[in-house]
Amino acid sequence: MGNSTTxxxxxxxxxxxxxxxxxxxxxxxxxxxxxxxIAPLDMYKKIQRxxxxxGASPPGVFxxxxxxxxxxxxxxxxxxxxxxxxxxxxNPTVTTKDTSVLDISEFWYGKSQEExxxxxxxxxxxxxxxxxxxxxxxxxxxxxxxxEEKLTLNERRLLDASQELAMSKISIDTExxxxxxxxxxxxDPHSPPLGPIFTPETIRIVDNIKVNPRVDYAVNDSxxxxxxxxxxxxxxxxxxxxxxxxxxxxxxxxTEMVRLLSSGLLGTKERRKIVxxxxxxxxxxxxxxxxxAKEIRHYPEINQFYTFHGxxxxxxxxxxxxxxxxxxxxxxxxxxxxxxxQTVPGVQNADSFRIPKIIQDHEMETGRKxxxxxxTGAYYAARKEIVEFLYLNHKQARVxxxxxxxxxxxxxxxxxxxxxxxxNILKDGFGSDSMNKHETLDDALIRIRENFSVxxxxxxxxxxxxxxxxxxxxxxxxxx
Amino acid sequence: xxxxxxNDSRAIQGVFDAVAAIIDETEINFNPNGISLTSIDAxxxxxxxxxxxxxxFDAYKCDKEEKIGLNIEDLVKILKRSSVxxxxxxxxxxxxxxxxxxxxxxxxxxIRKFSITLKDISMPPxxxxxxxxxxxxxxxxxxxxxLQEAIKDADIYNDTVIIRMNDQSLVFRSEGxxxxxxxxxxxxxxxxxxxxxxxxxxxxxxxxFLNHMLKVSSVPxxxxxEVSVSTDQPLKASFNIMGASSIKYYLAPRIEDEDEEY
Numbered sequence: 118m119g120n121s122t123t124x125x126x127x128x129x130x131x132x133x134x135x136x137x138x139x140x141x142x143x144x145x146x147x148x149x150x151x152x153x154x155i156a157p158l159d160m161y162k163k164i165q166r167x168x169x170x171x172g173a174s175p176p177g178v179f180x181x182x183x184x185x186x187x188x189x190x191x192x193x194x195x196x197x198x199x200x201x202x203x204x205x206x207x208n209p210t211v212t213t214k215d216t217s218v219l220d221i222s223e224f225w226y227g228k229s230q231e232e233x234x235x236x237x238x239x240x241x242x243x244x245x246x247x248x249x250x251x252x253x254x255x256x257x258x259x260x261x262x263x264x265e266e267k268l269t270l271n272e273r274r275l276l277d278a279s280q281e282l283a284m285s286k287i288s289i290d291t292e293x294x295x296x297x298x299x300x301x302x303x304x305d306p307h308s309p310p311l312g313p314i315f316t317p318e319t320i321r322i323v324d325n326i327k328v329n330p331r332v333d334y335a336v337n338d339s340x341x342x343x344x345x346x347x348x349x350x351x352x353x354x355x356x357x358x359x360x361x362x363x364x365x366x367x368x369x370x371x372t373e374m375v376r377l378l379s380s381g382l383l384g385t386k387e388r389r390k391i392v393x394x395x396x397x398x399x400x401x402x403x404x405x406x407x408x409x410a411k412e413i414r415h416y417p418e419i420n421q422f423y424t425f426h427g428x429x430x431x432x433x434x435x436x437x438x439x440x441x442x443x444x445x446x447x448x449x450x451x452x453x454x455x456x457x458x459q460t461v462p463g464v465q466n467a468d469s470f471r472i473p474k475i476i477q478d479h480e481m482e483t484g485r486k487x488x489x490x491x492x493t494g495a496y497y498a499a500r501k502e503i504v505e506f507l508y509l510n511h512k513q514a515r516v517x518x519x520x521x522x523x524x525x526x527x528x529x530x531x532x533x534x535x536x537x538x539x540x541n542i543l544k545d546g547f548g549s550d551s552m553n554k555h556e557t558l559d560d561a562l563i564r565i566r567e568n569f570s571v572x573x574x575x576x577x578x579x580x581x582x583x584x585x586x587x588x589x590x591x592x593x594x595x596x597x
Numbered sequence: 598x599x600x601x602x603x604n605d606s607r608a609i610q611g612v613f614d615a616v617a618a619i620i621d622e623t624e625i626n627f628n629p630n631g632i633s634l635t636s637i638d639a640x641x642x643x644x645x646x647x648x649x650x651x652x653x654f655d656a657y658k659c660d661k662e663e664k665i666g667l668n669i670e671d672l673v674k675i676l677k678r679s680s681v682x683x684x685x686x687x688x689x690x691x692x693x694x695x696x697x698x699x700x701x702x703x704x705x706x707x708i709r710k711f712s713i714t715l716k717d718i719s720m721p722p723x724x725x726x727x728x729x730x731x732x733x734x735x736x737x738x739x740x741x742x743x744l745q746e747a748i749k750d751a752d753i754y755n756d757t758v759i760i761r762m763n764d765q766s767l768v769f770r771s772e773g774x775x776x777x778x779x780x781x782x783x784x785x786x787x788x789x790x791x792x793x794x795x796x797x798x799x800x801x802x803x804x805x806f807l808n809h810m811l812k813v814s815s816v817p818x819x820x821x822x823e824v825s826v827s828t829d830q831p832l833k834a835s836f837n838i839m840g841a842s843s844i845k846y847y848l849a850p851r852i853e854d855e856d857e858e859y
Contacts, residue, residue, distance in 0.1 A: 414639065415719065442639045482639035483621075588851040589803065591641040595731065595831060595849075596724040 128457045129474055130491070132306045132529065145457070160196060161313075164298050170194050170241060170315060174291040175220035176282040176326075179242045179311065180379045182393030186250035186258055190380070190391060191243030191275065192282045192320055194291050195219055196298075196313065216288045221372045222309050222533030223360040226541050230430060233530055237310040238302050243293060243317040245275050249391050261381035261389040271319070278320040283376040284336060285326035294318040306529040307395040307494040329369055332377065339386035346383045347374055347401060348408045356505065371501075371536075374401045395494070398532060402497035406504040407484065413443050413504060414482075416513045422555040423514075424564040427542035431525030434538060435564050436503065439515040439586065445503065446479035446582035447489075447496050447518040450571050455522045473571040475579035495520070498536035506543040517582060521569045558587070599627050599659035601651075601687045606679040606700070608839055611816035612647065613676055615844060617669045618809035619645045624718050627689070628662040631842070635725050642849045643806045646725055650841035655684065663689060665696060666718035675711045728847045733825035733833060735762040735794040739782065741814045741822050741836075747780040748807050754778055757851055759801050762826050764794040791823070798826045800850040810834055810846050 133143035164170055177193035195216050218224050219236045247268075249259045268276065282289065295315040303311040331354065335346040351369040358368045379397035381389045392400070423438040450473050451458045458474065478489035478496050489496035499518050507513055520535065542551055555561035565573045577583060603609050616623070616634065623636040632649040651657040679685060679700045686699035695712040702708075751758035751771035761768040767789070769780040784792045813819055813836045825833040835845040 442641075444640075585803075588801075588853070589640070589642060590849045590852060592637060592644055592723075592728065592831060592847060592849045593641055595847075596727050 129451060129476065132457055132493070133304070134306065134493075161298060161300050164196060164295070164315075168295055169292065170196055170295055170298075171290070171292045172196065173214045173216045173288040174282050174285075174322075175216045175218075175240070175288050176285040176291075176376075177220035177240065177242070178279045178283045178376050178380050179308075180391055180393045180397070181244070182395050185393060187246055187248050188391055188393060189244040190247055190279055191245055191317060192279050192291060192293075193220065193240050193242045193312075194293060195239050196241045214288055214290070217363070220309075221363070221370060222531060223363070223370050223372060223537065225533065226429065226537035230527055230530065234302065234310060234528075238312045241298065241313045241315050242311060243275075243295075243320065244314050245272065245317060247272070247276070247391060258390060260387055261391065262386065264381075264391065275317060275320055278322055280380045280382055281322055281326055283380040283382060284328050284332055286329045286332070287327045289326055290323040291320065292323055293320045304528045305395060305531065307398055307532050309531040309533060310528070329367075329373075331369055332373070336377065336382045339389075341383075341385065342388070343378060343384035344404050344408070347378070347404050351377075352405045353409075356509065371398075371401055371405075399494045399497050402494070402501045402532075402536070406497065406501040409504045409508050410443055410484065410500075413507050413513045416507070416511050418442065419512050419514045422558060422561040423547070424553050424555065424561050425542045425549070425551050426553075426564060426568050427538060427551050429538040429541070430530070430534060431523045432534060432538060433521040433523070433568060434542060435519040435568055436539065436542060437517040437519070437561055437564075439517070439558065439561075441515040441586065442482045443504075443507070443513040444479070444481050444515045444582070445500055445518075446477060446516070446580060447492050447499055447520070448475055448477040448576060448579055449492055449495065449520045450475040450522070450569075450576070450579075452521060452523045452570055455524050455526060473575045475571070475575055477579055477581060479582040481582075481585070494532040495535040498532040499539045502536055502539040502543060505540075506546070510546055515582075515586060517580070519565060519569065519576060521571055523570070598691050599663060599687070599689050600656070601627075601632075601654050601659065602656040602684055603653070603686075604655045604684040605817065605839075606676070606683045606685050607681060607815075607817050608653075609685050610673070610676040610679060611813070611819075612649065612838065612844070613669060613673050614815060615810075615812040616645060616647060617673045618812045619643055619806075621670050622666065622668045622716060622718055624664050624666045624720050626662065626664050627659055627687075629659050631657075635723065637721060637723050638806075641721070642803065643809070644723065644725060644728065644847040646845045646847075648843050648845075649839075652841040653839040663691075665689065666716040667696065667713060668716055671713055675713060678709070678711070725847075728831065728833075731827070731830055731833075733827050733830070734796045735798045735827060736823060736825035736833075737762070737767055737784075737792045737794075738790045738821050738823040739767070740788050740820055741811065743782060743788065744807070744822055744824070745811055745814070748804055748811070750778045750780055752804055756804050757801050758804055758807065759799060760824075760826055760832065761797070761799045762794055763797040767824070790821075796828075798828045800826055800828065800830070800832060801853065802832055802848055802850055806846075806848050810848075813838065813844050 127137040131137040133145065172195040174192055174194050179191065179193055181189035219240045225233055247264055249264055296318055298313055298315040300313045331350050335341060335350045351374050355368045362368045363370055375394060375397045377383050378400060379392045379394045381391045419438055419440050425436040427434050476491040478492045503516050553564060562573060565576055619638050620636045623634060626633045631651040634647040637644045675698055682703040683700040686701065688697040688699065694715045696715060698711045700709040747769035748758065751769060754771040754773035754775055754777060759770040761770060766784055767782045771778050782789060816838050819836055819838050823835045831847040831849050833847055835843055837843050
């Protein structure tokens with residue numbers, strides 16, 4: 118059934134990804150890409166003259182999704198030394214060469230939009246095209262092995278460099294001879310913003326990489342499927358560690374798993390593939406939380422209602438915990454005049470945003486098999502943190518996540534905003550300052566009224582999940 | 598220790614397929630009189646109670662009661678590998694923690710052996726006895742096809758269906774933004790049997806679970822379902838399968854959606 122399919126909310130459903138307005142580029146994202154001017158021009162000039170980029174890769178690898186199965190893949194190298202120094206200053210516990218903050222979104226919570234855009238616009242990504250399409254195969258796509266067979270020596274080196282960087286635990290000096298550098302900043306609702314693009318001729322990793330033993334194991338075991346590799350080897354053993362433990366070299370962060378998965382380093386040998394970063398982000402969030410959710414189903418249910426509240430970058434969250442077996446709904450409302458609800462000339466959005474538009478996806482006790490196509494990546498990002506919170510607190514609950522986005526969220530920065538904000542709201546567990554206890558559901562729902570500008574009645578109308586649990590009786594009533 | 602044989606592989610497959618729609622793991626009771634299983638879905642909305650009588654097996658050897666925990670999804674995956682002419686054997690020895698499933702072709706020349714590791718399952722506490730005590734004022738036996746069609750109709754409009762029964766008819770009603778639908782089965786319809794109605798009963802039920810129940814129709818020769826309704830009570834649906842065996846469901850109703858003001 119899904120949401121209505123009329124043309125009147127296309128920006129909200131598309132969010133710059135599906136090109137539902139028929140234009141070749143999203144007009145709203147083009148508008149926001151003016152922000153690219155944040156990186157100084159002199160530097161571009163210098164690089165364009167020398168045709169060389171040298172810097173410590175965070176490490177970072179990006180795989181683009183436009184034109185799939187013709188994918189753009191390549192390492193990322195910082196181009197602005199001043200900015201890097203600034204980044205290092207912000208993270209004083211690390212050595213001078215550490216540029217990890219430029220790519221690891223787990224470190225960004227609490228930073229301003231400008232800071233994040235500064236990080237990203239000083240990180241150039243290289244692009245070289247690889248065709249992963251295979252018309253002869255039933256799946257239509259080549260595995261990494263088949264892609265590698267057809268590569269030229271130079272392409273092979275570029276791919277090897279990308280994969281080597283994807284495995285590295287530490288920032289690593291990397292040098293690239295380039296043919297051109299294009300200043301730009303691309304926004305995407307799923308992945309963090311992307312900086313300038315360069316076309317590499319050669320890429321040389323100057324230093325030796327350092328690999329986390331778990332990563333080493335997962336990459337070298339070509340009989341291990343990607344789901345098991347991510348969950349059992351990379352994610353689960355680190356569950357109790359904090360993001361800050363990254364520098365102790367024990368923890369494998371989500372961003373690192375995304376790099377490994379997207380550069381075709383995980384999975385059984387015959388199934389390894391190059392995966393666009395955006396898809397890999399959703400895949401990692403989905404894999405980790407789906408498996409962990411199976412485990413919390415044996416945990417005791419909470420016996421009171423709880424709400425948690427928090428906000429970041431004009432993204433407002435209320436997390437509602439209801440006694441019952443694990444199940445989950447996320448609702449999202451882009452308030453009037455936020456990014457996806459502004460009036461765009463030539464796009465049929467006009468006038469339709471006077472009534473708040475709330476989109477939702479949910480799953481009942483048995484989980485979901487179809488992609489959460491209304492909320493998309495944010496659904497899985499938030500679910501990951503919520504399940505993790507319940508797991509660590511040894512509880513299960515029905516959870517409803519409300520997210521209201523206001524105009525202060527200037528550009529979409531990626532699903533990490535949702536993931537990290539939810540993580541932060543829940544980090545102190547039950548009993549944190551952001552938490553309230555309630556006796557009844559109606560009492561708990563008052564928290565929405567207190568914190569959101571969109572009236573509660575619209576949220577209740579939009580929620581499919583709350584409707585089910587408010588009306589569905591259980592057999593317990595007859596089995597006392 | 599037990600060893601049971603059923604020549605009709607489709608029947609046993611259909612039975613567990615229906616169970617798997619409601620629950621993913623449960624404890625199964627193998628006893629000298631047959632196999633039984635009672636379990637409830639994670640949301641505690643639908644209870645399934647299965648009784649396979651030993652008469653319906655082609656060979657049945659079980660000297661004492663054994664309770665074994667199984668992942669039903671895995672069991673179904675294995676049973677789906679059987680072909681129409683296979684006979685299925687369940688074997689269990691006290692000393693092992695595995696259930697062995699043999700698939701034997703009708704000529705008896707080819708045997709496939711599968712084993713499935715038993716699981717320790719913490720069963721949610723349920724008291725099916727109190728459900729069985731409910732006395733229903735209205736019940737009727739109707740062809741499964743009738744129920745199937747009524748549910749498909751309702752699915753166009755909503756995720757729930759209102760089931761109403763009085764001394765004249767059984768009615769399935771559904772309404773939504775699109776409009777509404779009604780399916781009226783008159784008591785004079787010769788396809789309806791055992792029509793008993795002593796008051797007006799009405800209840801709203803989730804289509805999802807009614808659809809799960811209909812999976813029983815993949816068991817060969819199951820044509821009728823007996824539906825019992827009473828206002829403010831769970832819906833009871835029972836299917837007689839194979840001969841002496843049965844599958845019963847209890848489904849909790851939904852309450853009318855009060856549009857409260859906020």
